Amino acid sequence: MHGPRLASPRAGRHDGIMARARDTRLAVLARDLSVGHPAGRDVTERAVDGVSFELPFGASIAVMGPTGAGKSTLAAALTGSKPAMPILGGEAWVLDLPVRRLSRMQRRTLGFHTGYLSQSAGATLAPTLTVGELIAEPLTSRDRRLNHRALALRVATLLDEMQLPLGAAAKFPYELSAGMRQRVAVARALVLAPKLFIGDEPLAALDIEVRGAVIAALQRRRDEYGMASLLVTNDADLVHAVDASVLVLRHGMVVAQGPRDAVRWSPSVDADPTLLAR
Secondary structure, three states: OOOOOOOOOOOOOOHHHHHHHOOOOEEEEEEEEEEEOOEOEOOOOEEEEEEEEEEEOOOEEEEEOOOOOOHHHHHHHHHOOOOOOOEEEEEEEEOOEEHHHOOHHHHHHHHHHEEEEOOOHHHHOOOOOOHHHHHHHHHHOOOOOOOHHHHHHHHHHHHHHOOOOHHHHHOOHHHOOHHHHHHHHHHHHHOOOOOEEEEEOOOOOOOHHHHHHHHHHHHHHHHHHOOEEEEEOOOHHHHHHOOOEEEEEEOOEEEEEEOOOOEEEEOOOOOOOEEEEO
């Protein structure tokens, strides 16, 4: 299922690339994208340098590489919600919106249709909100007139999908284990039924018994309505489970990319990180 067109980039001197950006089969189109470090560091230094890739709806891409490669910076920049991540060069269109020059309305639209799971999301949940409030907040912040019964049902459905007890809705984050908090964060990122899921280490802190719940949730949305997924992960099992293509970064640059069966990356502790391609 193809995602609906949300907006059209302006025509300009990059007409060839623009035409591809308007192809609504693509959830993400990046062309020679360069991103600076977060505010507080040298804004001219590139954390991501010249990255190009396409992510169709109904597909997944895994961004892999060593610590400090720029994986999380790339993911955060594509959400359009991190002005502290300056785009220094190139272009990116996410859900057909130009991330480099989003208007306020476009930024809101992108936030509504993109589910973002930031790095360490489970550890940074607002401590003053209950689990039910945390999961529902993306909905209630946009429409406070929502039917409370329907909202409670939506939260309960997500708790069940994440293999969390229904009683967890009334608890606060500090009352949950790290793995439970991570699943709450995933549920929160999925509550709006996003067209695109951007997940930074979505399986972090999860025991083997419950990893399948998160993987199944991503697969279900891919199959039911064509959700695309961009996953920051070095977990080969996750890459295989969601049949993701692979984009490997090192020092902010792409050093390999292709289908998961053609490109593998291993963060060996005994040797330099090794790229293997068949």
